[in-house]
Amino acid sequence: MKRKLRMGMVGGGKDAFIGAVHRIAAFMDGKIELVCGAFSIDPVISKESGEELFVSPDRVYATYEEMIAKEAQLPEGERMDFLTIVTPNFLHFGPAKLALENGFDVVVEKPMTVSLEEAKELQETVERTGRTLCLTHTYSGYPMIKQAKAMVKEGHFGKIRKIVVEYPQGWLSRLSEREGNAGAAWRADPKRSGKSLVMGDIGTHAAHLAEYVSGLRITEVCADLSTMVEGRLLDDDGSVLLRFEDKAKGVLMASQISAGEENAVRIRIYGEKGGLEWANEDPNNLIIKMLDQPRQLYRTGNAYAAPFTLSSFATHNTRIPAGHPEGLLESFANIYRNFALTVSAKREGKQPTPEMLDFPNVYDGVRGMAFIENVVNNNEGTEKWTKFVV
Ligand code: NAI
Structure with missing residues (x-):
């Protein structure tokens, strides 16, 4: 890919914990940029979070449904490529399913859903749409x-x-x-x-x-x-x-x-x-x-x-010479980098290498x-x- 992948977020506003960690991890290798979000259950916090993150105000949405619907209508050169879902567990399945059905790849927090039934439905959706789903099992x-x-x-x-x-x-x-x-x-x-x-x-x-x-x-x-x-x-x-x-x-x-x-x-x-x-x-x-x-x-x-x-x-998953500590943020970034490399390779019609494909996926989510x-x-x-x- 000759450009960064464009990321949207559900959750991860000023009122959240892990969303900020996702952004650090996603940005670490310069392959991903944040373009839109429905950052909070509270629309005011979502708007303020978007401002702090320098997201264009017209791409800070009140709900994930609105975000997916509007982003899907943007021209190919502008719309988000994938959606990161960092909401409480019961709000993983809805945005993940809707995003996949609308042509977006997905990064979703664990546990993937709140039931095995929902997890199997996501597996079916991934297989049918051919999209990529990454599950952030950090360690x-x-x-x-x-x-x-x-x-x-x-x-x-x-x-x-x-x-x-x-x-x-x-x-x-x-x-x-x-x-x-x-x-x-x-x-x-x-x-x-x-x-x-x-x-x-x-x-x-x-x-x-x-x-x-x-x-x-x-x-x-x-x-x-x-x-x-x-x-x-x-x-x-x-x-x-x-x-x-x-x-x-x-x-x-x-x-x-x-x-x-x-x-x-x-x-x-x-x-x-x-x-x-x-x-x-x-x-x-x-x-x-x-x-x-x-x-x-x-x-x-x-x-x-x-x-x-x-x-x-x-x-492949090491960034700096021995003796300089690498930690949780780098481990998290490895998951994002491998996901980004896989998505980019697939978009270019190339087969991702086994190292690129080495991130938790929908099958891990089902298990x-x-x-x-x-x-x-x-x-x-x-x-x-x-x-x-x-
Ligand atoms: P949190 O409670 O700190 O943040 C949740 C965020 O989701 C908030 O910004 C909240 O406003 C937002 N939100 C809730 N409903 C929403 C909606 N309808 N639309 C948009 N935003 C909405 O939760 P935390 O700790 O960040 O956890 C989020 C997820 O990440 C959970 O599934 C949790 O299990 C997972 N997690 C994973 C970790 C890991 O090591 N991989 C570590 C911590 C959390």
């Missing part, structure tokens, strides 16, 4: 996560036996939803959040990471969900025993009442010959633990000699929604283990 964009995935895939650890993934946070240790915290209020409301708070908000990140790095799919679950904070309407803590393809076993812990924790995502995977460990709070390190050998530390951005050479997926529903159903039922149904 999958890190170079050392790419390296971990590549090492598992090439058989470095032998057959995988055990996958342990954790996402503890502490920010919902109190009843914050009743104390004026808007982000907590919609997350803890079943109508706006979905069937599970903890699994929708962070458990899906952990489940995606486990399947992405291991290359194995979850086949059965045994779940225990709890509401630890009195008065809360949804769960805030969960432990899930997992069975994967190829007889691998796993444990997933997602918790928002782990008082004192920040965003302590961690994954450990063990095969017959050794294992790996990666943590979000130290993301440029990948610890490799092989049987009968000293531990090794792989670090982002190094030009190691064979047989330690970093994979093409790790280097994420299936994960939530399978865990909730298992927790409510009487069977110890239940099959993972999609």
Whole structure:
């Protein structure tokens, strides 16, 4: 493409959290510009947000329906190319479906929808329209996560036996939803959040990471969900025993009442010959633990000699030389860059490379929604283990 891709936004106004992170990530590589938005549920905040972001006032819209309808009528050289959706969970499906049906590509926050049924409908829409949908599972964009995935895939650890993934946070240790915290209020409301708070908000990140790095799919679950904070309407803590393809076993812990924790995502995977460990709070390190050998530390951005050479997926997603920290914003930007490269390649009639196509998509969104529903159903039922149904 000889120009930047034009982005529109639903949500992400002055009253929002993650929208601003999306803009930093989208702009990092100079491939994307913001041209329009319905930035807030409040039209005044939407207008003020548009002004602050230097968006032309005639392209700041009151609703996403108006935005999609009007943008679709603009000439090809002006209209937005894709829509980023950064609203509460219950407002993902509507704009995503409408945008796809009107010829726009989509970037949407997780969880992709609030039900598996909606998720499958989006999959059908993507397949029928041929458009691209990107789901922002943030942690999958890190170079050392790419390296971990590549090492598992090439058989470095032998057959995988055990996958342990954790996402503890502490920010919902109190009843914050009743104390004026808007982000907590919609997350803890079943109508706006979905069937599970903890699994929708962070458990899906952990489940995606486990399947992405291991290359194995979850086949059965045994779940225990709890509401630890009195008065809360949804769960805030969960432990899930997992069975994967190829007889691998796993444990997933997602918790928002782990008082004192920040965003302590961690994954450990063990095969017959050794294992790996990666943590979000130290993301440029990948610890490799092989049987009968000293531990090794792989670090982002190094030009190691064979047989330690970093994979093409790790280097493709690295921006600066070793020792200069890359973090969550760069990981997020990797997702946007790969999405932008894929959309541009498709528009030019070219086949995107595997590295370009390496971002979470509609199929990951369907698995994420299936994960939530399978865990909730298992927790409510009487069977110890239940099959993972999609
Ligand atoms: P937030 O509550 O801070 O912001 C929501 C925004 O959506 C606000 O600007 C609000 O005015 C706007 N909005 C609500 N209804 C709207 C409508 N009808 N039209 C236009 N705008 C509307 O929420 P937050 O924390 O930014 O989360 C948004 C989404 O991002 C959620 O689905 C959440 O799960 C996800 N998220 C993902 C993260 C990640 O690591 N990938 C991190 C944080 C959030």
